[in-house]
Amino acid sequence: MIKAKKFSIEDSNIANLGTELEKNVKHAAAEKENAWKQAGLQVGIEIWRIEKFHVVPWPKEQYGKFYSGDCYIVLRTYKKTPDAEKFSYDVHFWIGLNSTQDEYGTAAYKTVELDDHLHSAAVQHREIQGSETELFLTYFPKIQFLEGGIGSGFHHVEVKDYNPRLLQLKGKKSIVIREVPLQHESLNSSDVFVLDHGLQLYQMHGKDSNHIERAKAAEFAAHIQNERPGAEVKIFDETDNDENSAKFWEYLGGKKAISANAAAQSAPQVAPKKLLKLTEKGTDIKAVELDLVSQDQLESKDVFILDNGSHIFIWVGKDASKEEKSRALGFATDYLVKYNRPKNLPISRIVEGHENDAFLQSFDK
Numbered sequence: 001m002i003k004a005k006k007f008s009i010e011d012s013n014i015a016n017l018g019t020e021l022e023k024n025v026k027h028a029a030a031e032k033e034n035a036w037k038q039a040g041l042q043v044g045i046e047i048w049r050i051e052k053f054h055v056v057p058w059p060k061e062q063y064g065k066f067y068s069g070d071c072y073i074v075l076r077t078y079k080k081t082p083d084a085e086k087f088s089y090d091v092h093f094w095i096g097l098n099s100t101q102d103e104y105g106t107a108a109y110k111t112v113e114l115d116d117h118l119h120s121a122a123v124q125h126r127e128i129q130g131s132e133t134e135l136f137l138t139y140f141p142k143i144q145f146l147e148g149g150i151g152s153g154f155h156h157v158e159v160k161d162y163n164p165r166l167l168q169l170k171g172k173k174s175i176v177i178r179e180v181p182l183q184h185e186s187l188n189s190s191d192v193f194v195l196d197h198g199l200q201l202y203q204m205h206g207k208d209s210n211h212i213e214r215a216k217a218a219e220f221a222a223h224i225q226n227e228r229p230g231a232e233v234k235i236f237d238e239t240d241n242d243e244n245s246a247k248f249w250e251y252l253g254g255k256k257a258i259s260a261n262a263a264a265q266s267a268p269q270v271a272p273k274k275l276l277k278l279t280e281k282g283t284d285i286k287a288v289e290l291d292l293v294s295q296d297q298l299e300s301k302d303v304f305i306l307d308n309g310s311h312i313f314i315w316v317g318k319d320a321s322k323e324e325k326s327r328a329l330g331f332a333t334d335y336l337v338k339y340n341r342p343k344n345l346p347i348s349r350i351v352e353g354h355e356n357d358a359f360l361q362s363f364d365k
Helices: 017-030 103-116 134-138 211-228 245-250 322-326 328-338
Strands: 042-051 054-057 065-067 070-076 088-095 123-127 143-147 165-170 177-181 192-197 200-205 234-239 272-280 286-290 301-309 312-316 347-351
Touching: 042 103, 042 192, 070 103, 088 103, 088 134, 088 272, 103 123, 103 245, 123 134, 177 211, 192 211, 200 211, 200 245, 211 234, 234 245, 272 322, 286 328, 301 328, 312 328, 322 328, 328 347
Parallel strands: 065 143, 088 123, 143 177, 200 234, 312 347
Antiparallel strands: 042 054, 042 070, 070 088, 123 347, 165 177, 165 192, 192 200, 272 286, 272 301, 301 312
16 A cells, blocks of 8 residues: 655645545545535534545544644634624634645645535635644634644554653643653743653743743643543642652753743744735736735735735635636645745635635735
């Protein structure tokens, strides 16, 4: 059996995934997708995982937990105002860094299919692990990004066979829990870290971590204790030198000085804004950069790319050609390559009449 190709940001343009993947996805969707029958009927969050070209409901008790070997589709149904007659939608496809190209392609195609089911009323978002949008993170009071998943061959491990893992907790409104490499370089003084070793957990408070992170870490550790009878939690501060901290540092090769804030040091620079218009010339479609980043530039007959420096938006005019509409997401990934932009930037596709605040606020006043 040939192993499915691993997801690569460099190859993340679904327009270039190849006919074999498209054939497999369309074959799986030959019959009407059962997963969408009840989708978007009430306010709230719904999640599905991609399993071998199929869309499978994700258990509600697992909401907020995402595995790097998988891809997921997340639907948010809401009302823009309490008295609004119609629902509004955001649909995200989340790509784990250890997922396969087949899973990513299926998630992308199925996201379009879900949007079609919702009468093209949804804003579509591409989310890549580690570069999630703030909107996505706000859906969950606590969100975990963990190793494993169906597509990467990882399986559930019993506590007695547990391999140690290091978890980083950070945030204020929403606490984000990410599994990071079990090494000294993963630490910093601004966050809280939990070394999870099955029945032994070690919770280290960075000296500059905030009280919310510390409290949420305690809640997280208590939750694990409830799941694993007999589990113990050792809590200590970065500056402590006691028996509670000794084992933690032993797993990391001994206690050393750690960076003040590793995340801040690696934060990407925000680029200047750009607005591009897509124009058709025969069978060719080209992007032309405009002089002004103004909402007045938008025209219903065309498709536009708006780069606000940290987020890429594709705006699809209601009278745009079928070809432009179908290839909109592909244009965005092409843009990232052509303009040498980070390949993991969030991408959102918006249809005229369904603009969200993040898009509207990105224009120059």
